[in-house]
Amino acid sequence: MYSEKVMDHFTNPRNVGEIPDADAVGEVGNAKCGDIMKIYMKIEDGIIVDTKFQTFGCASAIATSSMATELIKGKSVEEALELSNKAVVEALDGLPPAKVHCSVLAEEAVKAAIVDYYKKIGKDTTELEKQCNGCCASCSAHEHEHATHEE
Amino acid sequence: MSHEQKNRFVYADNAATTSVHPVVLAKMMPLFGEVLGNPSSLHAKGREAKKYIDDARSKIAGILGCEAKEIYFTGCGSESDNWAIKGAVKAYLDRHDKDTCHVITTKIEHHAVLHTCKALEKQGIKVTYLPVDENAMVNPDDVVKAIQEDTALVAIMYANNEVGTVEPIKEITKRVKEVNEKILVFTDAVQAVGHLPINVKDLGVDMLAFSGHKFRAPKGVGGLYVKSGVVVKTLIEGGGQEKGKRGGTENMPGIVGMAEALAIANEEMQDDNARLAMLRDDLIRRLLEIPHSRLTGHPTKRLPGTASFTFEYIEGESLLLMLDMMGICASTGSACSSKSLEPSHVLLAMGLPHEIAHGSLRLTLSHETTQADVDYIVESVKKVIERLREISPLGRQ
Numbered sequence A: 001m002y003s004e005k006v007m008d009h010f011t012n013p014r015n016v017g018e019i020p021d022a023d024a025v026g027e028v029g030n031a032k033c034g035d036i037m038k039i040y041m042k043i044e045d046g047i048i049v050d051t052k053f054q055t056f057g058c059a060s061a062i063a064t065s066s067m068a069t070e071l072i073k074g075k076s077v078e079e080a081l082e083l084s085n086k087a088v089v090e091a092l093d094g095l096p097p098a099k100v101h102c103s104v105l106a107e108e109a110v111k112a113a114i115v116d117y118y119k120k121i122g123k124d125t126t127e128l129e130k131q132c133n134g135c136c137a138s139c140s141a142h143e144h145e146h147a148t149h150e151e
Numbered sequence B: 001m002s003h004e005q006k007n008r009f010v011y012a013d014n015a016a017t018t019s020v021h022p023v024v025l026a027k028m029m030p031l032f033g034e035v036l037g038n039p040s041s042l043h044a045k046g047r048e049a050k051k052y053i054d055d056a057r058s059k060i061a062g063i064l065g066c067e068a069k070e071i072y073f074t075g076c077g078s079e080s081d082n083w084a085i086k087g088a089v090k091a092y093l094d095r096h097d098k099d100t101c102h103v104i105t106t107k108i109e110h111h112a113v114l115h116t117c118k119a120l121e122k123q124g125i126k127v128t129y130l131p132v133d134e135n136a137m138v139n140p141d142d143v144v145k146a147i148q149e150d151t152a153l154v155a156i157m158y159a160n161n162e163v164g165t166v167e168p169i170k171e172i173t174k175r176v177k178e179v180n181e182k183i184l185v186f187t188d189a190v191q192a193v194g195h196l197p198i199n200v201k202d203l204g205v206d207m208l209a210f211s212g213h214k215f216r217a218p219k220g221v222g223g224l225y226v227k228s229g230v231v232v233k234t235l236i237e238g239g240g241q242e243k244g245k246r247g248g249t250e251n252m253p254g255i256v257g258m259a260e261a262l263a264i265a266n267e268e269m270q271d272d273n274a275r276l277a278m279l280r281d282d283l284i285r286r287l288l289e290i291p292h293s294r295l296t297g298h299p300t301k302r303l304p305g306t307a308s309f310t311f312e313y314i315e316g317e318s319l320l321l322m323l324d325m326m327g328i329c330a331s332t333g334s335a336c337s338s339k340s341l342e343p344s345h346v347l348l349a350m351g352l353p354h355e356i357a358h359g360s361l362r363l364t365l366s367h368e369t370t371q372a373d374v375d376y377i378v379e380s381v382k383k384v385i386e387r388l389r390e391i392s393p394l395g396r397q
C-alpha cells in the first residue's frame, strides 16, 4: 500500500523534534480529524537553516512531514513557499489516493510557519493568509475523498 | 530492531479471521476431489455430496441446540445478516400488506447489519439505532422502550467485534417477547459462535447468524439459524437449494469444514477459554500500565480472546504499521486505517471523543497464542507508543 520511501520516512523520520528558539512555527490540522502537524524553522538571512517537526497522525502524515522538512531545509523562505503537496508526494514515490490529503497538511504547515515568520518581520501576509489560514486541512476538506471500507 | 525481534511473528487479529484447523483441512481435502458431485444431482455422486451436507447440518444443529431443518447455509456472515434483516422485514410487510415497519438495532453493529438497516431506511423502513453505555453494553430497558406498534424485528449482535463486549441477548429476547411475542429477534453471533457456548433454544432468539472463518473453518461459508415457523423471505433466488430459501450450489467442502471446526471448537472451548482469558487479562493489565491508555469494552463480559484499547496522543494506523514491522498483526478503528473519514462507530457510540478513538488498538488472541507472544506484544506496544509519542506534538502539556 505504501511505497518504500514512505515506509522509510515513517519508520525513520528525519528532523523530528522542536526548535525552542524557532523563528517560525506553524501548526495545522486538529486532533479530532486525527492529524496535526507542527513545524519549526530557524531562519537566517532569508534561508531556512534548520527545521524540525512534530506530527500526530497516520504513517503518511508522518512521512510527508519528514519529507517536507527535508525539501525545505537549506532553501530560501520564498522557495519554501513554492513547496506544493504534489512535490512532497512525488518525492515519496507517491501516496495511495485516500492519503493524498495528508500531504496537503504538510504544505499548509510550511505555509503557516512562513506566515508566522512574515508577521514577526512585519511583512504583509494578507495574500498568503487568503491561500491558507493554517487550518485548511480540516476534516471537511478531506470529505468524500475516502471510500468506505469494512472488515 | 534486533534480529530476534525481526524474526518473531505474532498473529493477534483472530477476530478478523482465523487459520483453518489442520483436522478441518484434512477432512475437506477429499471433498475437492473424489466427492465431486453437485448435491442437487440425482446420481450417486450427487447423493454422496448431499449426504455430506446433511451430516454437517445435523452436527451444527446439535451443537447450537436446534433441529437440522432450522440451519441454513450461506456464503458468509454478511449474507446471513442481510438475509435475516431484509428477509424478516419483507415477510412482515407482505403479511401485513404494508409498505413500512419498524426495526430496532444498535449503534455498534457490524457494517453488515448497519448498512443493511441504512439501505432499508432508504426504502422507507423506520430504524431505531439504540445507544450503548461506555462499555458498549446495550440496556434491555432501552430495547423495550423503543418498541413500537409496528416493530417487526430487533437485531442486536451477540458479541461486538471491535471491543469484545458480550450483550445480554437472552434477557433482551425475553423482554421483547414479553411485550410482543410476534416481534422477531435476530442476533449476529458471528464473533460468538465457536467461542462461547451458545444454545439457540435457551437464548430464545428467532434467528442467529454465524460465519465459519471466525472459528477455524475456511472463509466464504456461513449460516443462519431460523427457528421453525419463522418466515424470512428469500434473498438469493435460484435452483431450490436450502429448501428453496437460498439459491446457489452449496459450498459443500466449506460446509463440512465449518461443521467440523465448530465441533472441535465446542470440544475445546472450556479449556481454551480459560487459558485465553488468562492471557488476555495479563495483556490488558500490562498494557494499561502505559500512561493515558484505557481498556475499551466491558471489563469482564467480553470475548475471551479480545483485548482492545485506546492510547492517547497517537494515531492507530501508525501504531498498527509499526507493530506490523515488528511482526505483530493487530487491528485498529482509526479513521486513517478504515479509509472512511470517521474513527470507529463503535468507539464513538461508547462516548469516546474522536481524538481518543483515533488511537485504538485491538488484539485478538487464539489457541496458538503463548505467554511468550503476550510478553512480546507488551514489550513491542510499549516501545512503539513511546516512539510515536516522541514524534507527536500532543500530550506534552
Ligand SMILES: Cc1ncc(COP(=O)(O)O)c(C=O)c1O
Pocket: A151, B015, B016, B076, B077, B078, B079, B081, B110, B112, B157, B159, B160, B161, B188, B189, B190, B191, B211, B212, B213, B220, B222
Ligand atoms: C460481528 C460480525 N458480523 C458479521 C461479520 C461478517 O462476516 P463475514 O466476514 O463472514 O461476511 C463479521 C466479520 O467481520 C463480524 O465480526
